[in-house]
Amino acid sequence: MNTGIDKNYGGECVDCGSLLELYEVDFEKNRRILQCTQCGLFHFYKKDFLGKWKIVKAGRVADLWRKSK
Ligand SMILES: [Zn+2]
Numbered sequence: 001m002n003t004g005i006d007k008n009y010g011g012e013c014v015d016c017g018s019l020l021e022l023y024e025v026d027f028e029k030n031r032r033i034l035q036c037t038q039c040g041l042f043h044f045y046k047k048d049f050l051g052k053w054k055i056v057k058a059g060r061v062a063d064l065w066r067k068s069k
Contacts, residue, residue: 007063010012011045011055013036013038013039014041015036016038018039019036019037020037020043021032021037022034022035023041023042023062031047033045033062033065041058042058042061042062043057043068044057044058044064045057
């Protein structure tokens with residue numbers, strides 16, 4: 001079963017190009033937040049209908065998901 005967790009977080013920071021690390025996962029809504037290891041920018045990913053992770057937005061605040069509801 002595909003739980004949505006994979007080792008390839010597939011990300012580079014949109015700002016500085018550094019690697020991203022996992023910050024938070026929301027299984028219920030199929031989304032996750034990654035954070036830049038270098039500058040700390042948050043990247044918001046959502047799973048599309050093909051099961052691929054797509055970046056939705058990037059921002060300095062980790063709770064952008066909640067605000068945009
Ligand atoms: Zn960065």
